[in-house]
Amino acid sequence: MTDSSDFLSQKYTPKTIEDKWANQVIANDSLANDEACYSIAIPPPNVTGNLHLGHALNTTIQDILMKFYSLNGAETSWSLGTDHAGIATQLLVEKSLIKKGVNPKEISREDLLQHIWKWKAENGEDILNQLKILGLSCNWEDPKFTLDEDMTNSVEEAFIRLYDKGLIYQEKTLINWDTKLKTAISDLEVISENRKSSMFSFKYPVKDSTSFITVSTTRPETVFGDVAVIVNPNDEIHKNFVGKEILSPFNGNIIKIIGDEYADMTKGSGAVKITPAHDFNDYEIAKKYDLAVINILNDDGTLNDYVPEQFRNLSVLKAREKVVEYMNEIGIFVKEEKVNNTIPIGDRSGEVVEPLLKNQWFLDVKEMANKSLNVVQDGTVKFKPKFWENTFFEWMNKIQPWCISRQIIWGHRIPVWHSDDGKSVAAKNLTMAKQKFLKKYNEEKELFQDNDVLDTWFSSSLWPFSTLGWPEETAEYKKYFPTSLLVTGFDIIFFWVARMIMMSLELTGKVPFKVVYIHNLIRDKKGQKMSKTMGNVVDPLDLIAEYGTDALRFFLSSNISPHSDIKLSPNSLEPYKNFMNKIWNAGKFIDLNKEDSQSQLGNDSFYDAWISYRFNNLLDKYKVHIENCEVEKASYELYHFFWDDFCDWYIEIAKISFTNSKNSNTTNTRNNMKDIFCRYLNILYPFAPYISLELKDNFDKDSINKKFTSLPEKSTIEYTGDFQKEVQLVKDFTIGIRSLRKNLLIKPSDKIVCFYTNSNNNMNEFLLENKTLIESLCNLVSFTELDNDTSSDLISNLTPSGTVSFLKSSDVDFSTQINKLKKDLVSLERIYNLSKSKLSNKGFLDSAPENVVEEEKAKAYDTAESIDDIKSLISQLS
RNA sequence: GGGCGCUUAGCUCAGCGGGAGAGCGCUUCCCUUACAAGGAAGAUGUCACAGGUUCAAAUCCUGUAGCGCCCACCA
Numbered sequence: 001m002t003d004s005s006d007f008l009s010q011k012y013t014p015k016t017i018e019d020k021w022a023n024q025v026i027a028n029d030s031l032a033n034d035e036a037c038y039s040i041a042i043p044p045p046n047v048t049g050n051l052h053l054g055h056a057l058n059t060t061i062q063d064i065l066m067k068f069y070s071l072n073g074a075e076t077s078w079s080l081g082t083d084h085a086g087i088a089t090q091l092l093v094e095k096s097l098i099k100k101g102v103n104p105k106e107i108s109r110e111d112l113l114q115h116i117w118k119w120k121a122e123n124g125e126d127i128l129n130q131l132k133i134l135g136l137s138c139n140w141e142d143p144k145f146t147l148d149e150d151m152t153n154s155v156e157e158a159f160i161r162l163y164d165k166g167l168i169y170q171e172k173t174l175i176n177w178d179t180k181l182k183t184a185i186s187d188l189e190v191i192s193e194n195r196k197s198s199m200f201s202f203k204y205p206v207k208d209s210t211s212f213i214t215v216s217t218t219r220p221e222t223v224f225g226d227v228a229v230i231v232n233p234n235d236e237i238h239k240n241f242v243g244k245e246i247l248s249p250f251n252g253n254i255i256k257i258i259g260d261e262y263a264d265m266t267k268g269s270g271a272v273k274i275t276p277a278h279d280f281n282d283y284e285i286a287k288k289y290d291l292a293v294i295n296i297l298n299d300d301g302t303l304n305d306y307v308p309e310q311f312r313n314l315s316v317l318k319a320r321e322k323v324v325e326y327m328n329e330i331g332i333f334v335k336e337e338k339v340n341n342t343i344p345i346g347d348r349s350g351e352v353v354e355p356l357l358k359n360q361w362f363l364d365v366k367e368m369a370n371k372s373l374n375v376v377q378d379g380t381v382k383f384k385p386k387f388w389e390n391t392f393f394e395w396m397n398k399i400q401p402w403c404i405s406r407q408i409i410w411g412h413r414i415p416v417w418h419s420d421d422g423k424s425v426a427a428k429n430l431t432m433a434k435q436k437f438l439k440k441y442n443e444e445k446e447l448f449q450d451n452d453v454l455d456t457w458f459s460s461s462l463w464p465f466s467t468l469g470w471p472e473e474t475a476e477y478k479k480y481f482p483t484s485l486l487v488t489g490f491d492i493i494f495f496w497v498a499r500m501i502m503m504s505l506e507l508t509g510k511v512p513f514k515v516v517y518i519h520n521l522i523r524d525k526k527g528q529k530m531s532k533t534m535g536n537v538v539d540p541l542d543l544i545a546e547y548g549t550d551a552l553r554f555f556l557s558s559n560i561s562p563h564s565d566i567k568l569s570p571n572s573l574e575p576y577k578n579f580m581n582k583i584w585n586a587g588k589f590i591d592l593n594k595e596d597s598q599s600q601l602g603n604d605s606f607y608d609a610w611i612s613y614r615f616n617n618l619l620d621k622y623k624v625h626i627e628n629c630e631v632e633k634a635s636y637e638l639y640h641f642f643w644d645d646f647c648d649w650y651i652e653i654a655k656i657s658f659t660n661s662k663n664s665n666t667t668n669t670r671n672n673m674k675d676i677f678c679r680y681l682n683i684l685y686p687f688a689p690y691i692s693l694e695l696k697d698n699f700d701k702d703s704i705n706k707k708f709t710s711l712p713e714k715s716t717i718e719y720t721g722d723f724q725k726e727v728q729l730v731k732d733f734t735i736g737i738r739s740l741r742k743n744l745l746i747k748p749s750d751k752i753v754c755f756y757t758n759s760n761n762n763m764n765e766f767l768l769e770n771k772t773l774i775e776s777l778c779n780l781v782s783f784t785e786l787d788n789d790t791s792s793d794l795i796s797n798l799t800p801s802g803t804v805s806f807l808k809s810s811d812v813d814f815s816t817q818i819n820k821l822k823k824d825l826v827s828l829e830r831i832y833n834l835s836k837s838k839l840s841n842k843g844f845l846d847s848a849p850e851n852v853v854e855e856e857k858a859k860a861y862d863t864a865e866s867i868d869d870i871k872s873l874i875s876q877l878s
Numbered sequence: 879g880g881g882c883g884c885u886u887a888g889c890u891c892a893g894c895g896g897g898a899g900a901g902c903g904c905u906u907c908c909c910u911u912a913c914a915a916g917g918a919a920g921a922u923g924u925c926a927c928a929g930g931u932u933c934a935a936a937u938c939c940u941g942u943a944g945c946g947c948c949c950a951c952c953a
Contacts, residue, residue, distance in 0.1 A: 192951095268952095339953095387882065388882085394880085525890090577915070578916090581915050589912030739920085748918075749910080820920095843932090859897075
């Protein structure tokens with residue numbers, strides 16, 4: 001424990017403080033009053049993940065809210081955990097096995113699973129340990145993992161219920177196939193990449209004719225799967241071909257020529273070839289005309305045995321070349337053009353995705369999506385910022401069945417049990433499956449479990465309620481579900497947010513959360529996405545080492561913006577570290593000047609009353625902003641109250657009273673200063689927990705409770721005067737005098753004589769009482785009211801509260817001050833003219849609210865006075 | 879092609895109907911014992927453009943241009 005003298009000698013070093021409080025900041029010791037609950041499910045980071053700035057941003061926002069509501073007396077629940085991240089994790093472990101000389105393809109499913117579990121046991125907590133350094137008050141005791149027994153139980157329960165409702169079904173249809181990973185993936189996992197590619201045109205010979213029909217394609221290798229050519233029936237050039245056939249020069253297949261408006265006459269040659277097994281649009285055409293669906297690809301993306309021998313086992317790209325060669329050989333090649341094309345790429349493998357005909361599991365989400373649209377439309381679930389709702393609606397309106405099966409092993413194995421004659425039931429284990437099977441089919445059969453595992457997002461979509469114990473109606477579930485809030489990035493609105501809403505409504509009948517807070521991404525200083533390949537990734541741990549966790553948190557919370565991503569430059573955190581340093585040094589000053597006497601707070605001085613008022617004002621705004629999830633606004637208020645009001649004026653004024661203490665008792669100010677500071681630390685705590693705890697500890701050494709346990713009350717004010725006006729007067733005169741001094745190039749160290757005229761007659765007494773204060777703030781010999789005799793020998797400045805004047809001396813250059821006054825005059829005249837024209841406008845007088853008109857009148861009056869004043873000041877000088 | 883967002887000080891961005899703001903940077907002065915990671919005094923803007931609504935527009939509406947993102951399509 002630092003004693004006071006140590007504290008005073010220390011410089012602000014975040015690391016020392018943060019290490020000291022690391023374990024205490026994250027414990028949540030607030031005094032819950034059981035009146036309200038607040039709960040969040042943290043987006044579970046991938047178990048393979050490393051802490052990145054996205055996590056830091058996401059969890060900082062949540063932690064601020066969590067700490068705030070906790071201080072506010074709510075019982076809180078913040079579920080923490082990790083996601084098994086199916087494909088990502090399996091890939092990672094397989095790679096490490098290959099490095100060790102083990103071929104993952106040659107070991108059994110069970111052995112591979114064991115390797116992955118071993119990896120998980122060794123590395124699974126890494127990401128959580130990295131999160132800890134951020135000082136989050138979440139439940140570290142019992143982190144969930146999506147493959148834990150209880151989570152798995154939720155997943156199986158969900159699957160079985162959806163299966164039994166008929167919403168989950170198996171279907172052989174065209175799906176996105178990742179040829180590298182050899183698994184199906186969902187639409188969302190396919191990303192479109194713009195590439196330059198070649199479009200080839202060739203002519204198909206029409207059967208029993210000498211005519212040809214020209215078609216274009218970017219994928220010549222698919223000609224082996226062609227079953228039709230579509231032409232537009234209104235197309236003069238092609239319509240006569242309708243009903244005729246083509247004899248494929250590639251494999252002798254018969255290709256029908258069909259008339260359908262699907263063919264766009266403006267594109268290509270106007271005739272389009274149809275390859276149902278390898279193109280989603282063509283597949284739809286095939287269904288319409290009952291065409292054959294011919295698969296020409298192996299699972300690894302090479303051409304299969306259906307194609308002529310010379311093309312077999314070639315990669316798509318190699319086959320493409322050879323087919324074009326062959327076209328040339330037989331004289332049907334027409335041309336090659338370069339076109340811009342988008343290619344489907346698997347987001348995990350980075351390889352081209354092929355549409356393939358496969359038997360897969362699907363969740364029919366159409367009706368679930370409709371229900372989800374309703375709860376967002378009627379405001380049961382609110383997005384913040386609201387414009388993200390449009391994005392949500394857009395996707396939900398054209399949602400397709402969700403392909404939920406993956407041909408990997410790391411994940412929740414699909415709880416469906418098949419018999420060898422194609423019957424199946426969904427059940428959690430073999431015993432239950434047998435019972436169910438008997439009941440359903442009235443027969444006993446040998447059953448084997450489906451080999452596929454579920455899409456990782458399936459378990460993620462249950463997260464807010466599975467972590468609370470669903471399907472059991474646990475105490476936590478009853479108390480904390482629906483959760484209060486979800487905080488996440490816009491990039492997973494479809495992957496995660498939408499699916500959680502759908503699943504929750506379907507399975508629990510409730511929304512999963514009431515508010516979705518969407519935040520943006522953190523980019524590098526050029527606005528580019530951080531990525532390993534670009535080498536522009538900033539590690540939050542490096543930032544913390546250099547600037548401290550508190551500075552990082554304050555930076556993040558200050559820079560959230562609904563409309564733009566956060567750009568991070570090398571020195572972005574400096575202002576926030578400086579701010580922490582400012583707080584630290586203010587703490588030192590207060591510590592140095594505190595009085596040990598615990599005497600009651602007495603009557604306030606005007607500045608004590610003022611700072612209490614400013615603090616109370618801060619507290620009000622702070623609460624409103626946080627309750628509106630606008631932490632950046634709360635941050636802004638915290639920053640400016642402390643720096644501008646508390647340090648620049650209050651401490652500076654108080655300091656003078658301490659040094660001039662011969663005339664008055666300063667105990668009250670000393671106590672008030674410490675008191676406001678401690679209240680401030682209390683509300684700073686959710687934003688910058690470490691420095692808050694360290695400083696509070698220093699001032700509350702004897703208190704048993706070193707933590708923050710509730711929000712501070714408003715500070716009481718015992719002062720009868722108009723402290724706002726009085727502080728304003730002190731500020732106006734001080735700034736006016738300093739400005740005048742500067743313009744006249746009078747050294748700060750020179751003590752000078754100063755006179756004032758006061759535009760508020762009723763403040764005369766106040767000014768007399770506080771003249772020594774202004775003398776000290778401005779380094780004056782004297783500060784006295786001007787009498788008429790001296791007026792000709794003065795050089796003056798105009799302030800909103802009156803004029804301040806120095807005695808003229810011949811060796812001083814007035815030009816800067818004259819220019820300043822002239823400039824002020826111009827701007828005052830502009831304001832006056834604007835005001836005057838408003839007030840002479842009948843429309844304004846009739847339509848504007850009364851208070852606006854009154855304010856305008858007052859402004860015109862004041863400005864006119866100032867103009868007179870400033871004119872006379874100028875004339876004095878010329 | 880559909881949708882969303884942005885355009886305000888040199889830079890990064892707040893403000894979103896009634897006097898143009900912050901942080902950084904810049905100029906000048908100051909090591910005044912909380913803090914030079916600081917203090918003081920300053921300078922800097924046709925609020926993208928064009929129309930409209932209004933007594934009043936950076937702020938609301940329409941259009942244009944540029945930038946960014948998402949989705950879809952591509953013969």
